[in-house]
Amino acid sequence: MLEEYKKILDEYYKLISIADIQDNYLFELKKKLERKNIYLKNLSEKDKLTGLYNRLKFDEIINYQIDLYKREGRKFSLIMMDLDNFKEINDTFGHNIGDKILMEFSNILRKNLRKIDFVFRWGGDEFLIILPNTNLKSAIKVAHKLKKIILLDENLKNITASIGLTVYSGENIDEIINIADTALYNSKNSGRNKIFFYQRGEFFESEKHS
The missing domain is CATH 3.30.70.270 (Reverse transcriptase/Diguanylate cyclase domain)
Structure with a gap:
């Protein structure tokens, strides 16, 4: 019974670890997309040489x-x-x-x-x-x-x-x-x-x- 409990617990922690990795990946991906959106917005609104609005x-x-x-x-x-x-x-x-x-x-x-x-x-x-x-x-x-x-x-x-x-x-x-x-x-x-x-x-x- 104890062995079975340990197996379940190990499996649980593995799943948590995978979920954390996925969450971190999604968070980083979201940050990259936000930075890209800001870059593209600036590109469309600002003059390339001076950085002023166009x-x-x-x-x-x-x-x-x-x-x-x-x-x-x-x-x-x-x-x-x-x-x-x-x-x-x-x-x-x-x-x-x-x-x-x-x-x-x-x-x-x-x-x-x-x-x-x-x-x-x-x-x-x-x-x-x-x-x-x-x-x-x-x-x-x-x-x-x-x-x-x-x-x-x-x-x-x-x-x-x-x-x-x-x-x-x-x-x-x-x-x-x-x-x-x-x-x-x-x-x-x-x-x-x-x-x-x-x-x-x-x-x-x-x-x-x-």
Whole structure:
């Protein structure tokens, strides 16, 4: 009887051991799948060079911000930035240097914005920033802060940025992007390293606006 009991007990512990191995294997497999899912998600949402969000993620975020505006009246601002004379830098010093400048520029944006803000690489040397819960005065203040930091950054070697911005007030996505883009165009067309914003159907350079 005792021998039979020992056999049953041994069999029991063997089964537990097998179950533990299976549980550990399944746990590790689950962790691997989770890491892979995160990697694939980042790959689809982020720019490979800078690690910033891409256009696909922009569509998701701006639709959410517009929905918040419609439901709760929460304003948000859109800033469009462009590195001045970046093509000449690429042509003169090569794409490796150009890429380093884009990465440094991206790091500056990340480090000097709030956690709730969103930064996107729009394409080439153009960047978009969504500032949730931000009015025009605050958005202009952010733009000047970034402009100054970029100009003083030693790694960017006196590179400047032109900036256009607007506050959302019910436009569709294409319209608000076009407004920010036109503000940016005015900045570049007025000598670069400027900040232009849109208000009541007109564009103003921030330093000249009272």
